[in-house]
Amino acid sequence: MSFVPKTAAYSGKINAVTLGTGDKAIVIGGQNVLPFYTFDAPIEHAPKIGVEISDLAGEWDAPELRAFYEGCATMADYAKRAETMEGADFICLHFESADPNGADRSVADCVADAKAVAEAVSLPIVIMGCKNLEKDGELFSKIAEALQGKNIAVLSARSEDYKTVGASVALAYGQKVGAETADDINLAKQLNIMLKGLSIAPESIVMNIGTAAVGYGFEYVASTLDRIRLAALAQSDADLQMPIIAPVSTDTWGVKESSASEEDEPAWGSREQRAISMEVSTAAANLTGGADAVIMRHPAAIATIKKFISELV
């Protein structure tokens, strides 16, 4: 053979973080090569897919998506149905309606939902809040307490509230905590250092390094992913070796490409197909850049990304 490819496995390695318990527990991270670079070294743990269940899921109006969840009323109903979805590795409960500037649902109600879901499903659970710092702080702490022993991950601790979220979620209740920053590699590293400074084990930390739908400043996400992975692997930077969970659907369903009606954009064709396609493209782009897990909504998009992952690993 005249051409012998050089391989580039690194000494640095992404932390392997376990979510959930029992048979359905999953491991994210663990590789020492760039995403899908199986020609450099085998990848032991394939990237995972989480299914987003919002407490506002009743408002989802895409016909196929509605049909899939036909008859579901509670978050637990939705979660049970989601568990049957081809490609579902974990369930992501999104408590949008807790927002004090929105429906301002009570923490007690949210916790009750989370508990009901935990009893109904066996897949690992990831929690997303309402982006209101104060409310999320209370919500995260109470859910982490109620679901003790389930080994859930809570997204996310931010630089403003990492102390309270980190201390309650990870230290008091032994759950995994997400470190959330917005497309800023220096801040991502700093936040991990601060969380470790609270004596949280690195294996209890995952990252959300910032999200965007493709077409909407995704270059910042892409370059942050590239730079974080290169620092973690090539420079063995232990403060950036946490695996990355990328929420995808929460960004993609809101943009014009997914939301514009067929009357407003007659040339664009089916709105639901557009929404699926935005999810698929954004998820694939995240995974190619370095996300170890993506959070998605539509069964067709999830099935596609599942196939994508299994073909590549």
Place this chain on the structure above:
Amino acid sequence: MALKGLDIFKLSPKKNCKECGSPTCMAFCMKVAQGAVSIDKCPYFSDEAKAMLNEQTAPPMKTITVGEHKLGGETVLFRHEKTLVNKNLFAVSVCTCMSDEEVDKKLADLQKVDYERIGERMYVEFVYVANNGTDPAAYAALVQKAAATGRSLVLACWDVECAKAALAVAGKDVILDGATPDNWEAMNEVATAAGVVLGVYAENISDLYDTVKKLEGKGNKNLVLDVTGKTAKQTLANAVLVRRTAIKDGDRSFGYPSIVNVGKLAKGDAHLQTAYASMFTEKYGSIIVMEQMDYAQALPLYGLRQNIFTDPQKPMKVEAKIYPLNGADENSPCALTVDFALTYFLVSGELERSNQPVNLIITDASGMSVLTAWAAGKFSSSTVKKTFEELDIENKIKNRTLIIPGKVAVMKGEIQEKLPGWNVVVGPLEAAQLPKYMKDKEYEAAAKAAAAENAAKAATVEVVKELSFEELLETRVPKIEVVDMGVKYKGHNPESKTFVTIGERIHCIAPVIRKAMDERDPKPILERAAQQIAAGATYLDVNIGPAEKDGPERMMWAVKLLQENFNNVPLALDTANKKAIEAGIKVYDRTNGKPIVNSADAGSRISNIDLAAANDAICIALCSADGIAKDNEERMKHCHNMLERGLSLGMSSDDLWFDPLFLVVKGMQDKQMEVLEAIKMFSNEGLKSTGGLSNNSNGAPKHVRPIMDSALVAMAMMQGLTSAIVNPNDLRLMETIKSCDIFKNHTLYSDSYLEL
């Protein structure tokens, strides 16, 4: 690719003998790189050096041209390392195995996707025409149909006779994707004879490499590599290995663009093709072939491509124009902000959340944020007026309410004056407050008040005569009162080689200084001056803001105030208003050094060099035009442009202080060494340098900044930095500078050197 000036310079004799007619070897090499002069003008360049230049400056990856399209030419593996150059293109496939109806539908459908997104045309650039048989006439007929779309073609055809027939009808904008380890010799002849790009395919990457070598041996380097494998996994491996071998290992035999056929990898599965196409957009596909391209696929894919191929070195700008939001029309109020992309996304997002119709007017501010642009004079009543004229807003919109950002409330009066028919209203300080502000229609009352004020003003129109500087001085500049601040400026010898610190704390971006300037209140200004002088500043910078209205009298007042109070402390005059600088120099006392004009650049502000030359002043020369220079090649090009301009106007090169533009570590960590290298280049040419050094630590914690600034100033002084714009009250920094001056043998050591 053109030779790089700095690469040439490395091999140059570095004698600065001027025999070539250029002042320095560096200047000569820059001209050679630009093609302005032949390298033979230099009698001292060795033949070996010239040969080495050709070898060294060949790019790692070829740029292949097909019609108007450019493929490849990449120099890095990741966009953050520099930038990606040529975006990937998309193709849709048709095949001889399809029925006529199928082909016609595909060709018609692919033309339906054709739209514009942020200034870029989004469409399927190529038709990929696959040949499945051995009938030349059948293939040629299909190719002819595909060519009729006007798109460029990829002819996927391994049969030599079919290829010949196809090329006869295909036109010139074609890639013949037909060479394999078996037929390469014959295909090469066909492609070369037709003058088209040749695509190369092999089942494994090793055979691909060998085939390319053979083709290169025949002199054909007009190639693309079809890296499509049997599986997606193999295809990604091929694409990555080919690119990595070229860019990282410098093996140019793999330095060609790629073709990836995702239609083959996911037959009949449009969503999976979208997923693969997204991956290959990020990872090294040059032409991505799909079975179809409908809007559902195009919208995310073209959006992603546009993101990935934006140049990270350029500020993200949006187009200056009217953006009607929430169904706004000519009767809706207007809100104004700058063209920095993040500002635009934030402001438009919040305005949309308000659900109130509003016309968002984006004005050209060189991609800077509101306050930065204002301080740099890029967001002023004049630039706003220009935007209004260029966009013909006066005629396009009937509503006369104009909401300006709360952060530039100070501009209200000036904008009101420049846009007489409008009712200018100051909006909220933060974008997040916009939804409430718009919903509650808070602007309405303010607009009414503005209208009443305007009417009153119109009634009492007075003709203002433009006053000369002398008249202004006489009538508009308050008498200076000398106050004992307990500090005396020690004086400065302009001949001294010691490092020149320019104190930056009298700056209009600080609200207390802005207010003091507006009200001609000496106290806050004198206080900050006294602190800086006590801390050992050589010069003081005086930033009076854009000061479009009363710049001259403002500057005259500030100059006299500072110099009369502090023993003629030398000053840097800092404003975008040229008249103000001129006025300031008129009253300036040169005892302790010439005035500094802060600043000129190689772009729209280059004429400040003329101003400095005409007034025998020093000029800070920013080595940038519009936006940060992307590399030292560009920095030095700007440097030499400005140097030549200054010299031609009779300036001494000592009076041009070149500013490489210090970059912030949080965000541009990997560019720091390049800035330091630029300082070394200035120094090697005997040029002086300065810059806003503390920008490096912007956003870092307060206690860390002095440490970073001190370390950087030491490194920069080692490189030959001669001055910096700093906060003199940073003790650690000032002590580091004094220590470095000792090591550089600029001042004689004594145990008390820090106290001097």
